Amino acid sequence: MERITAKYYIETPNELEKAAHVLAGEQSSGTFVKIPGETEELKQRFAARVENITLLESVKEPSIPSNKVVATSYHRANIEISWSIENFGYNLPLLLSTLQGNLYELSQFTGLKLMDIDLPPSYEEHFNGPRFGIAGSRKSMDVYDRPMIGTIIKPSIGMSPEETAVLVKKLAIAGVDFIKDDELQSSAANSKFEDRVDAIMKVINDQADKNGKKVMYAFNISDELDNMLRRYEYVLKAGGTCAMISVNSVGLTGVKKICDQGKLVIHGHRNGWGMLNRHPLLGIEFTAYQKLWRLAGVDQLHVNGIQNKFWESDDSVVRSIEACLKPLFRGETLLPVISSGQWGGQAFETYSRTKTTDLLYMAGGGIMAHPDGPAGGVMALQQAWEGAVNGLTLEEARHQYAEFSKSVQKFGVKA
């Protein structure tokens, strides 16, 4: 029988072997006293198994403070626990409750993070995964030999549909491949969702008629389920190619239901992610996280960017990009969305560390606030990436490209 294996990074004041077995027990048979009805046969078939324990360092203070634990030493380890798929089959919420449910509450742990998940082959038969992913996104935007260049409508919230459309037109003419709503914008008092779709798609369709290139616009359809389905249809009817969902806010079953419609590229925004990952010994690591959203069918997922304005380290960003690019099923991959304080200057380090252009490379202020306007901003980003792929340094590229040079002057103070 197939098994699903989860990898955890843990910290415990207890004996490691014992702590791992408490976790496995809690997440399969689970109660605090031996009860009638729990036969050996049952245990063999449905019990979670401790597959591996790799001892790491010990520390003097617990990573997560606890009133209930008093100890002089806390032991860290990587552990692997497996479950038979007979326990939950292909039920994603049940998989989640099994892999990241009550185990976070166990007082036997002063730190616990879900690092990775190994899915069995039969999951490939049961889940479509991303319908579009990298290949479908490239095809829709007609961009093949460089990262797709995207931007975010800013200010995040406040502009009318008409003002937004004027900006979209400017960006489309400037040659941007992708534009997205901010995650704070969906349907505001002065910018109803449908009005925004009408105004924006008119501009995008007109521009596509003129030059054959349809900008991908990710409309933020995040809302209650029926509204999301209505908005999805509205975008589709208007000729749109993409819908954005705040995956943590909407939740797994809502996201899966939308992805299952299968006609629009799904742009997954991970806002709230810091809460799930920011502590080194609590929550979930991106490698595991992105697999869950791929099972749900998300095509594009945010990963922050090199030298981002947020807390996340460059090493973590690189690991996230690599996770997205690793095939899960049928060779399909997830398009990593690079953003947060990007302006082109980071293209060199990004390419040097990942050796890929399979990216949706997003800049907000980095495009909009370029001295030559959005056209200059888009051009500067394309130049930066051309330079990076050709092995130029940032300094070499700034001398070769006029628009990129202006970006360096404006945004590159710390570069």
Added chain:
Amino acid sequence: MERITAKYYIETPNELEKAAHVLAGEQSSGTFVKIPGETEELKQRFAARVENITLLESVKEPSIPSNKVVATSYHRANIEISWSIENFGYNLPLLLSTLQGNLYELSQFTGLKLMDIDLPPSYEEHFNGPRFGIAGSRKSMDVYDRPMIGTIIKPSIGMSPEETAVLVKKLAIAGVDFIKDDELQSSAANSKFEDRVDAIMKVINDQADKNGKKVMYAFNISDELDNMLRRYEYVLKAGGTCAMISVNSVGLTGVKKICDQGKLVIHGHRNGWGMLNRHPLLGIEFTAYQKLWRLAGVDQLHVNGIQNKFWESDDSVVRSIEACLKPLFRGETLLPVISSGQWGGQAFETYSRTKTTDLLYMAGGGIMAHPDGPAGGVMALQQAWEGAVNGLTLEEARHQYAEFSKSVQKFGVKA
């Protein structure tokens, strides 16, 4: 115009006023450079406002480690930020993305927790809240003068529908008010959901025909959306009164969609909660969390219990119970579900600290492993609560009640 106010507990190496304004900026206008189109009028209408900052202590080490921050002092504070409801209206996922989105990623903070949310009066008109809550749960179980007593099917997973039904029959005869699936059980290889409903509801309906009391059974319908809706109907058709959802695993939009069906009591299981709350300066506090699930329509929500087997402190449990019992809209309240290592011994402390019997008081092993069997276990719990409400101490109650006395002997080693 109405505003929504969120309270955060924060820690920052920066000047507090500045850090609070970075948060407000990121969660409304949001970019790292000044851009054209951002007028003062726009800002006034849609910008988040810093309403209050209450300085607390400073510490020498950051609560959450960060490579990007080097400082000698980290300042803690309670802050309040408000948004106009013009920004997101009654869109719950947008509310979530606004209140707990990218802000967790800001490097300006080395700790950030959403503590509470103040909702404006018009939210009452737009959201039904729990359809059943405490009053509806009591009516369905026909229990008015004491806590509702519940139990969990254990082992969590592994029993056949028939074996489960035998156990349910024993529990129903024993006089239990409520039984639930474990969150790890929904439809396993040897226990299909529908078979389980058939077998269990036959027993429960038979028993109700005999003595007029229908045990509330919370079937775990957690799954993808269409399956959940199918299972919901299946439970309803079989005469069931309750469905259980793992709220974090299913997600906000899926949970809301199920609650909106309005015919079954919704038992909200919060497994995964430790990940969101366990760190004192990361995530979300229960006071805020339970309001979101009330908006979605959940009727019953887990809060752990006094002297639970998990990490959570008694103080935190008491605060959670109080939060559930505080009316949100129309005087409606949320039924707190007490569980984790409960056996009746905790009734005294629970009652003394909360002065309420508006509880669903759950014991797993505490009922099943009672020396006299489940009937003794249920009776012992009722006795413990009767004693607690009458002002007896545990010691006094053990001398008064035979079954409770046996519980003390079996489970009360530490009491």
